Amino acid sequence: xxxxxxxxxxxxxxxxxxxxxxxxxxxxxxxxxxxxxxxxxxxxxxxxxxxxxxxxxxxxxxxxxxxxxxxxxxxxxxxxxxxxxxxxxxxxxxxxxxxxxxxxxxxxxxxxxxxxxxxxxxxxxxxxxxxxxxxxxxxxxxxxxxxxxxxxxxxxxxxxxxxxxxxxxxxxxxxxxxxxxxxxxxxxxxxxxxxxxxxxxxxxxxxxxxxxxxxxxxxxxxxxxxxxxxxxxxxxxxxxxxxxxxxxxxxxxxxxxxxxxxxxxxxxxxxxxxxxxxx
Amino acid sequence: xxxxxxxxxxxxxxxxxxxxxxxxxxxxxxxxxxxxxxxxxxxxxxxxxxxxxxxxxxxxxxxxxxxxxxxxxxxxxxxxxxxxxxxxxxxxxxxxxxxxxxxxxxxxxxxxxxxxxxxxxxxxxxxxxxxxxxxxxxxxxxxxxxxxxxxxxxxxxxxxxxxxxxxxxxxxxxxxxxxxxxxxxxxxxxxxxxxxxxxxxxxxxxxxxxxxxxxxxxxxxxxxxxxxxxxxxxxxxxxxxxxxxxxxxxxxxxxxxxxxxxxxxxxxxxxxxxxxxxxxxxxxxxxxxxxxxxxxxxxxxxxxxxxxxxxxxxxxxxxxxxxxxxxxxxxxxxxxxxxxxxxxxxxxxxxxxxxxxxxxxxxxxxxxxxxxxxxxxxxxxxxxxxxxxxxxxxxxxxxxxxxxxxxxxxxxxxxxxxxxxxxxxxxxxxxxxxxxxxxxxxxxxxxxxxxxxxxxxxxxxxxxxxxxx
Numbered sequence: 039x040x041x042x043x044x045x046x047x048x049x050x051x052x053x054x055x056x057x058x059x060x061x062x063x064x065x066x067x068x069x070x071x072x073x074x075x076x077x078x079x080x081x082x083x084x085x086x087x088x089x090x091x092x093x094x095x096x097x098x099x100x101x102x103x104x105x106x107x108x109x110x111x112x113x114x115x116x117x118x119x120x121x122x123x124x125x126x127x128x129x130x131x132x133x134x135x136x137x138x139x140x141x142x143x144x145x146x147x148x149x150x151x152x153x154x155x156x157x158x159x160x161x162x163x164x165x166x167x168x169x170x171x172x173x174x175x176x177x178x179x180x181x182x183x184x185x186x187x188x189x190x191x192x193x194x195x196x197x198x199x200x201x202x203x204x205x206x207x208x209x210x211x212x213x214x215x216x217x218x219x220x221x222x223x224x225x226x227x228x229x230x231x232x233x234x235x236x237x238x239x240x241x242x243x244x245x246x247x248x249x250x251x252x253x254x255x256x257x258x259x260x261x262x263x264x265x266x267x268x269x270x271x272x273x274x275x276x277x278x279x280x281x282x283x284x285x286x287x288x289x290x291x292x293x294x295x296x297x298x299x300x301x302x303x304x305x306x307x308x309x310x311x312x313x314x315x316x317x
Numbered sequence: 318x319x320x321x322x323x324x325x326x327x328x329x330x331x332x333x334x335x336x337x338x339x340x341x342x343x344x345x346x347x348x349x350x351x352x353x354x355x356x357x358x359x360x361x362x363x364x365x366x367x368x369x370x371x372x373x374x375x376x377x378x379x380x381x382x383x384x385x386x387x388x389x390x391x392x393x394x395x396x397x398x399x400x401x402x403x404x405x406x407x408x409x410x411x412x413x414x415x416x417x418x419x420x421x422x423x424x425x426x427x428x429x430x431x432x433x434x435x436x437x438x439x440x441x442x443x444x445x446x447x448x449x450x451x452x453x454x455x456x457x458x459x460x461x462x463x464x465x466x467x468x469x470x471x472x473x474x475x476x477x478x479x480x481x482x483x484x485x486x487x488x489x490x491x492x493x494x495x496x497x498x499x500x501x502x503x504x505x506x507x508x509x510x511x512x513x514x515x516x517x518x519x520x521x522x523x524x525x526x527x528x529x530x531x532x533x534x535x536x537x538x539x540x541x542x543x544x545x546x547x548x549x550x551x552x553x554x555x556x557x558x559x560x561x562x563x564x565x566x567x568x569x570x571x572x573x574x575x576x577x578x579x580x581x582x583x584x585x586x587x588x589x590x591x592x593x594x595x596x597x598x599x600x601x602x603x604x605x606x607x608x609x610x611x612x613x614x615x616x617x618x619x620x621x622x623x624x625x626x627x628x629x630x631x632x633x634x635x636x637x638x639x640x641x642x643x644x645x646x647x648x649x650x651x652x653x654x655x656x657x658x659x660x661x662x663x664x665x666x667x668x669x670x671x672x673x674x675x676x677x678x679x680x681x682x683x684x685x686x687x688x689x690x691x692x693x694x695x696x697x698x699x700x701x702x703x704x705x706x707x708x709x710x711x712x713x714x715x716x717x718x719x720x721x722x723x724x725x726x727x728x729x730x731x732x733x734x735x736x737x738x739x740x741x742x743x744x745x746x747x748x749x750x751x752x753x754x755x756x757x758x759x760x761x762x763x764x765x766x767x768x769x770x771x772x773x774x775x776x777x778x779x780x781x782x783x784x785x786x
Contacts, residue, residue: 063541075535083589083598084498085640108598124498126535256599257506258590259496260721262581263452263563266572273572275562278722292572295674299574303600310595 041125044098045293046117054104054148055114056090062097064089064127070135071160071250071282074099074127075258078112082123086255088227088281089128090150091184101181102151106306119147129258130281131249135159138222140166142214143189143205143237145227147173150180153227153233160225161188167222168193170210172232176201183259208239215243223248226285230294237285247285251276253296266293323428328357330435332642335654339624342510342592344434345651346410351389358386361431364423372421374771375401379418379433380562386436390764392473395444395484398437399455402476404770406517409438411508413574413614413645414768443519449527452520453482459528460488466784469494469551471538471724474502474756476765476773477559478525483777485528487785489586493525494536499588502559503766507580509618511625512648539727543754553780556748556755557737557773560763561721565714566610570668574634575676579611579619579715586622591771607631608679611666611715612642617649619713630670631657632707633650636664636697662686664697666704668712678706724759738762746776 045058050317073088091173105114114280133156136148141160141227146151150171161167167188172180172195180200185192193210194202201209224247233249240247253265259279265276266290274280330748331347332338338345349357367380378397385394399407410592414420414434422430446452450459468484470477473495481491499505499656501518526532536542538558547554563578565571582601585591589599609616612635620631627714634654635642638661653659663681671677686695720737732740732749739748746754756772758764 048647063536067540067543079598122537124494126498126537128539129537129538158643180722256581256584257497261506261560261722262584263565263578263716266565266583268572270614273565276561294672295574296572300600303594307595307598307600 041117042123042125043116043120046066046179049102050178052105052114053260054180056100056102056104056151057116058098058100059122059260060097060229061099061124061125063094064125065097065099067094068099068128069132070155071130071133072128073130073258073281074101074157075129075255076101076109076113076122078109078116078125079123082246083110084124084256084258086129086252086258088153088155088252090181090315091158092155100151102148102207104148108311111308125313126258130277131279133159133225133235133282135163137164140168140218140220140222142168142211142221142224144170144211144224144226144228144232145181146171146207146232148180149228149232149250150185153225155183155224156179156227156250157185159187161190166190168214170195170207170214172196172207172210174198206235208235211236214237215245222287226250230290230297233285234290237288237290239243246284249285249288251280251288251291251293253292254299267296320540322360322362323424323426327361327429327432328434329351334650335651335656339508339655340512341459342625343513344514348442349435349439349783350629351443354386354436355389356431358383358436360424361422361453363385367633367772368421369418369431372419373415374417374767375774376619377402377405377418377437381715383431383433383436385420386440390716391444393419394440395446395552396455399441399451401774402437402558402770403479403774405437405451406441406522407475407504408440408767408770409436409515410513410517411435411710413712413765415646417767428697446524446639449524450486452524453485453528456530459486459752463490463737464783465487466490467492468553468555468780468784469547469553470495470557471523471544471547472757473500473532474500474559474757474769475670476559476769477502477555478521479770480754480756480777480780481525481530483774483785485525487781489552489781489784491530493530493532494542495532495535496558497588498534500532500534501559506584507615507618509583509587511533511621512529512531512618518615524576537714537723539724544724544750547751548714548753550553553782554753555773555776556724556753556759557757557769558724558759559645560718560758561604562719563714564719566665566716567697568665568667569697570670571714572677573670573674575602575604575710576668576712576714577610578601580718581613581714582619582713583622585614586626592626603627604709605629607711607713608660608707608709609633609713609715611635611717611718612637612644614644614648614713615654615713617644617657619715621652621655623711623713624657625653628711630661632658632709633657633664633709634663634679634681637694638662638664638686642692660707664699669706676710678708679712680704684754718758720759720762737760744775745779746772750784
């Protein structure tokens with residue numbers, strides 16, 4: 039249904055924003071790990087967005103996106119008071135959360151926002167939450183303050199060393215797993231290469247590793263199979279079997295290839311929109 | 318009389334020429350003119366004990382509506398159809414009449430059966446309902462709304478629309494919850510516009526709206542709205558959530574870029590209107606040499622859609638022969654006229670990718686027919702050493718669907734059968750949860766529009782009986 043944007047905060051100017059949407063029905067049901075499908079306009083494509091936060095009492099959900107293709111670029115032109123044509127959800131399986139000790143939640147890019155919701159769920163369940171987040175540089179780092187509200191520890195890395203550890207999140211993760219044998223689970227949300235690297239980092243330690251996958255989806259309600267991923271040699275549908283899977287069993291190379299299936303059309307679509315919008 | 322009428326050929330349906338229509342998404346079959354309809358209707362023998370109606374899942378009084386056509390009384394014909402069929406413009410176009418009403422027609426024994434589907438379509442398209450009440454029920458005397466008795470339907474495909482229509486006609490307030498952003502279910506995302514124009518579907522939906530049915534879009538049964546929540550608010554709940562996860566072939570290479578389910582390909586083109594990309598944002602994958610796996614109506618729809626999307630060649634690959642294809646005969650003929658080719662007695666072994674892991678060919682095993690199997694059809698068996706590659710850059714798999722898990726997982730007290738579909742009382746359509754009904758593909762597995770409508774009608778009548786008593 040048409041859904042109003044109540045609040046918008048720019049996180050990286052022109053690139054990434056946080057939007058709070060008036061979606062009481064979804065907010066009441068949404069759990070960490072869930073996503074929604076959005077359609078920005080009447081001619082729009084159905085795109086998945088992981089829910090970054092909810093406020094069931096106020097009836098709001100929060101999304102954070104990177105303006106990359108036409109749909110997200112159009113979304114970035116909208117602000118508080120504007121309406122998103124369609125918002126549908128919550129979809130996917132919720133994250134499995136139980137109180138077990140120390141969990142490390144790793145996030146990269148806009149995946150930090152999606153990871154935030156999962157980390158918050160673990161914190162509310164009473165787990166000791168270690169957040170590890172990274173970006174190319176300090177000004178591209180998302181959701182640090184939001185995470186600090188509830189995480190027990192927050193480790194930060196930047197590629198250029200402008201903030202925190204100079205290097206990759208996987209280096210921080212590796213150090214942590216060397217020193218701390220009590221970590222029962224690692225959660226990773228972010229770009230595919232990052233999630234793949236996290237899975238390779240944790241594999242020698244034998245720590246359960248959960249990744250939240252972002253394949254192309256069309257309906258998002260278990261009808262089309264666009265989102266199929268290979269997990270442990272078997273085909274799974276991320277929309278209804280996931281979106282979270284065992285990171286040690288996911289075929290990340292296949293996921294990367296499938297994510298690029300419509301790259302040419304995506305470029306055409308974005309270019310056509312840019313021309314018609316004069317930038 | 319019987320002999321004479323069976324010798325009169327049935328009146329052909331005018332169609333767009335194949336060479337023209339393969340370049341557009343406009344409807345292929347153009348419909349009868351009034352003169353054609355009367356001529357065809359006059360072939361009907363007006364049997365004392367008509368067999369045609371026994372082949373109709375919703376028991377349309379076929380003889381009677383055809384009788385009205387011969388009298389040029391289209392309003393009368395419309396009312397007769399509407400007593401049992403709420404979506405005649407849809408059914409006249411997509412029902413497998415040759416296996417149903419027309420398959421039973423006595424004229425078919427010696428000649429060609431009466432073109433019942435074409436006549437039904439003619440009546441529905443020509444007589445425009447004056448009011449929403451008439452559109453939904455065929456009468457002008459709809460029940461006074463019983464405002465405090467409400468019914469919820471989950472899904473807005475053929476079964477739910479029919480159930481909603483039956484309930485609305487009895488004066489019940491109906492709320493329909495649809496997961497997608499547009500109502501109509503398979504009529505919108507699945508069946509292409511060249512076979513069922515979107516305007517036909519929206520006319521029916523607007524009729525329901527006029528009769529007091531409210532459509533809530535982007536509302537996923539089991540997620541946005543739980544069955545348990547709806548039971549608090551509504552006197553009865555009908556579950557018609559339709560088809561689920563597509564079945565794939567289970568062969569190597571199936572996740573290569575370029576291999577799609579028919580559901581995805583058709584949803585992109587139909588619901589997403591990818592034929593109008595980039596004016597519409599949803600793209601379809603471009604294929605020059607397309608292969609389609611399966612031989613049902615969905616396979617024909619996918620093959621014909623691929624032609625219209627600009628494919629240079631389209632092959633339907635099937636492990637049996639033409640005679641065993643489950644698709645409507647007319648769809649197979651239309652597909653062939655348009656240039657779809659048939660690679661019969663061929664079974665896919667694996668999909669092959671190029672250096673970028675994009676699909677470039679499929680390896681096929683030649684088959685021959687052996688002894689009949691459980692289905693009564695001759696079993697295809699591999700011909701030794703007869704394996705060949707067919708170049709293809711877009712493969713569309715149309716092998717049917719499994720049950721959709723979303724609502725079922727969220728409603729654990731709903732009893733399922735061994736195949737994972739909802740178990741219902743055959744007479745009433747009621748599930749293991751009292752006053753919760755179900756029908757359509759989520760009960761039967763993938764079936765036809767008309768069977769889903771039959772289930773919606775059965776449940777709707779039971780709901781009306783219970784709620785209004």
